[in-house]
Amino acid sequence: xxxxxxxxxxxxxxxxxxxxxxxxxxxxxxxxxxxxxxxxxxxxxxxxxxxxxxxxxxxxxxxxxxxxxxxxxxxxxxxxxxxxxxxxxxxxxxxxxxxxxxxxxxxxxxxxxxxxxxxxxxxxxxxxxxxxxxxxxxxxxxxxxxxxxxxxxxxxxxxxxxxxxxxxxxxxxxxxxxxxxxxxxxxxxxxxxxxxxxxxxxxxxxxxxxxxxxxxxxxxxxxxxxxxxxxxxxxxxxxxxxxxxxxxxxxxxxxxxxxxxxxxxxxxxxxxxxxxxxxxxxxxxxxxxxxxxxxxxxxxxxxxxxxxxxxxxxxxxxxxxxxxxxxxxxxxxxxxxxxxxxxxxxxxxxxxxxxxxxxxxxxxxxxxxxxxxxxxxxxxxxxxxxxxxxxxx
Numbered sequence: 001x002x003x004x005x006x007x008x009x010x011x012x013x014x015x016x017x018x019x020x021x022x023x024x025x026x027x028x029x030x031x032x033x034x035x036x037x038x039x040x041x042x043x044x045x046x047x048x049x050x051x052x053x054x055x056x057x058x059x060x061x062x063x064x065x066x067x068x069x070x071x072x073x074x075x076x077x078x079x080x081x082x083x084x085x086x087x088x089x090x091x092x093x094x095x096x097x098x099x100x101x102x103x104x105x106x107x108x109x110x111x112x113x114x115x116x117x118x119x120x121x122x123x124x125x126x127x128x129x130x131x132x133x134x135x136x137x138x139x140x141x142x143x144x145x146x147x148x149x150x151x152x153x154x155x156x157x158x159x160x161x162x163x164x165x166x167x168x169x170x171x172x173x174x175x176x177x178x179x180x181x182x183x184x185x186x187x188x189x190x191x192x193x194x195x196x197x198x199x200x201x202x203x204x205x206x207x208x209x210x211x212x213x214x215x216x217x218x219x220x221x222x223x224x225x226x227x228x229x230x231x232x233x234x235x236x237x238x239x240x241x242x243x244x245x246x247x248x249x250x251x252x253x254x255x256x257x258x259x260x261x262x263x264x265x266x267x268x269x270x271x272x273x274x275x276x277x278x279x280x281x282x283x284x285x286x287x288x289x290x291x292x293x294x295x296x297x298x299x300x301x302x303x304x305x306x307x308x309x310x311x312x313x314x315x316x317x318x319x320x321x322x323x324x325x326x327x328x329x330x331x332x333x334x335x336x337x338x339x340x341x342x343x344x345x346x347x348x349x350x351x352x353x354x355x356x357x358x359x360x361x362x363x364x365x366x367x368x369x370x371x372x373x374x375x376x377x378x379x380x381x382x383x384x385x386x387x388x389x390x391x392x393x
Contacts, residue, residue, distance in 0.1 A: 139381030189216025313348025
C-alpha cells in the first residue's frame with residue numbers, strides 16, 4: 001500500500017509539489033509556515049517514505065544552493081469518469097499529467113457489474129501499454145448522487161441497479177489501492193479547477209450538459225456536496241410547469257426540456273415534420289439523431305437547429321440566472337457532451353443570465369466553456385484520489 005503523510009505539514013508539501021512540480025527546499029519554505037529546521041525534518045521524513053525524491057540542485061539564490069525535490073516519478077493515479085453513455089479512463093503521474101487516456105461507449109443502465117468489467121479491462125489495457133504497472137489510488141465518477149463518505153450511489157435517476165452498490169469497496173478490492181467515488185459533475189469541476197479554466201477561482205459553478213444536467217458547486221476552493229450528496233442536481237429544477245415528464249417522476253424539469261437526449265428528440269421530431277432538410281437528411285442516413293447532429297446542422301446554418309439550441313440555452317440560462325443571484329460565483333463553466341453546440345449555446349445562456357440576474361452579481365462574471373473537454377472528469381477523479389492519498393492516514 002502507498003505510504004501516506006504523517007501530518008498536515010507533510011500533506012501540504014505533497015500537494016504543493018503536485019500542483020507546482022519540482023521545487024527547492026528554499027522555495028517550499030517560502031510557501032509554508034515552517035522554520036527551516038522543521039521543514040528539513042518533514043522533507044527528510046517524506047524522502048524516507050518514498051513519496052518524494054531528490055531532484056538535483058536548485059539555481060542559486062545567493063549563498064549555498066538548495067536541493068530540489070519532486071514527487072516520486074513512479075506514482076500513478078487512475079481516473080475513471082462513468083457517463084450515461086460512455087466511460088473515460090485515464091492514468092496520470094503524481095503531478096496529474098495524463099500519461100494515457102481511453103474512451104469506450106457504455107450504457108450505464110447495463111448495471112455496475114458490466115460497467116466495472118469494462119473499466120477494469122480499460123485499466124488493464126493502459127497497464128499493458130506501459131504507462132503504469134499498478135495504481136497508487138483511483139478516483140471514480142458516476143452520473144448520479146453519491147453518499148460521499150461511503151462511496152455509494154444513492155437513488156440515481158438514470159442508473160437502475162446502482163442504488164447502494166458499494167463502488168468504493170468493490171473497486172478497491174479489484175485494483176488493490178485506495179478508491180474514492182464522487183458525482184461526475186463534481187469531478188468535472190475539480191478537473192477544471194486543477195488544470196482548466198477555473199485554476200485561479202475559489203468560488204464557481206461548473207454545469208455539465210449531457211444525457212442529464214448537473215452542477216458542481218465549488219466554495220472557497222472546495223466542492224460542496226450537500227447533506228446527502230445531491231447538491232447541484234439542477235436538472236430537476238422545474239422550467240415548464242406541467243411540462244414534459246422527467247425520469248425523476250416530476251414534470252417540466254430542465255433535463256426533460258434541454259439535455260442531450262431531449263435535444264436529440266426535438267431534432268428528430270423537427271426532421272420527421274419536414275421542418276429541417278439538414279436534420280432530415282442526417283436522420284435518414286443514421287436512423288437516429290444526437291446532439292452532435294444538431295451542432296453540425298447549426299454550424300451549416302440550419303435555422304431549426306439554431307433555434308433548438310437558442311431555446312435550450314434560454315431555459316438553461318433561466319436556471320443559471322437563479323443560481324447566480326443566490327450564490328454570487330466568480331465564474332460559470334459549461335461542459336459536457338452538449339458543449340459541441342458551442343458559442344450559439346453560450347450566447348443564449350449569457351443573454352438570459354445577464355438579463356435576469358442582479359447587475360452586482362453579473363458585473364464581472366465570466367460564463368465560459370470548459371477547457372479540458374472529455375478529459376475533465378477523469379483528471380478531476382485523479383485530483384480527488386490524490387487529495388486523499390496526500391492526506392494524513
